[in-house]
């Protein structure tokens with residue numbers, strides 16, 4: 001049985017968590033202050049600590065640090081009413097496994113406890129992160145608080161174009177403004193959407209992605225808004241749609257330019273009223289969702305052609321972030337190439353290979369019509385096929401079709 005220690009000065013929170021977690025099969029003890037919690041950990045063994053960030057006496061960070069100093073590397077879940085990225089980042093720096101906002105969503109908490117106490121995740125729980133933002137970013141991608149960020153990586157590039165994209169993200173992320181990300185295939189639009197979420201006040205809440213091009217138009221309504229049991233032939237149980245799943249967080253509508261006109265009308269209503277109704281229900285549900293959309297199409301052209309609603313375009317494009325093609329920021333290619341070499345070699349469990357100077361120069365001259373995705377694929381091919389040093393000859397042989 002998993003032993004949980006709940007540390008919170010509020011009796012109602014201690015009691016509610018104890019009751020609910022015991023009902024779920026955990027053994028739970030509580031403490032009102034940091035020093036009481038420290039005493040309890042001396043006397044009993046726990047598998048996990050759930051701790052309010054401002055717990056009296058010590059505060060959560062000192063409690064966590066002192067447990068670590070005493071060799072007790074328990075996974076630690078921070079409970080807090082503080083929104084914003086700073087407390088999340090601070091918690092991760094101190095080695096917390098997760099950061100859960102109050103009022104506590106019990107399902108999220110249970111998922112986090114189970115994940116933190118799974119043996120394969122214990123290392124993440126016990127690693128004390130070095131105090132660098134990069135480390136925090138890497139560590140947090142493994143932690144459930146930022147589970148939504150899993151798969152997201154750093155935006156590489158210091159070209160003027162990329163610096164201005166990053167600046168725009170920094171400025172826009174903390175607001176709740178809707179953002180439209182435009183750019184060709186493989187330029188990194190999805191990554192930009194992830195960064196917007198990670199740097200927003202909604203970080204830690206869900207990031208839900210919908211590829212509008214991949215869903216048949218007859219299913220999109222139920223996918224986005226959900227359905228009630230029996231509302232159509234195959235609806236054999238109730239289903240929550242993506243808007244509801246994203247409640248409190250960000251909904252990323254990828255390839256919005258491919259959405260059917262009838263689905264566009266329904267999305268428009270959801271954005272105008274912040275309310276949706278499931279298919280087969282006439283009950284309205286209020287949702288709090290930040291919508292970020294992306295497109296590789298010229299939506300103004302699509303409007304002219306009658307394929308895209310102008311009113312929806314204006315709702316979505318409060319801020320537009322254009323992501324430039326790779327050929328317009330060739331100076332980013334060396335750092336991107338190194339980044340992919342490191343990442344892919346690590347994925348394959350290999351030592352990083354070396355790209356020789358003239359090989360890198362050749363990569364920097366290529367067309368890259370498939371943009372960064374194509375560059376990544378070529379680097380992966382080179383890693384699989386080449387010896388430790390990737391030479392100009394290798395690039396000429398294996399990057400064919402790009403040259």
Ligand SMILES: Nc1ncnc2c1ncn2[C@@H]1O[C@H](COP(=O)(O)OP(=O)(O)OP(=O)(O)O)[C@@H](O)[C@H]1O
Nearest residue numbers: 154155156157184185186187188189190191372373
């Ligand atoms: N600046 C960047 N730094 C590091 N990796 C990047 C960068 N931009 C893109 N990538 C990587 O390139 C690949 C393609 O990026 P992404 O999927 O975000 O592109 P996209 O514009 O959304 O593509 P599509 O329009 O085809 O959906 C991903 O593996 C992504 O992680």
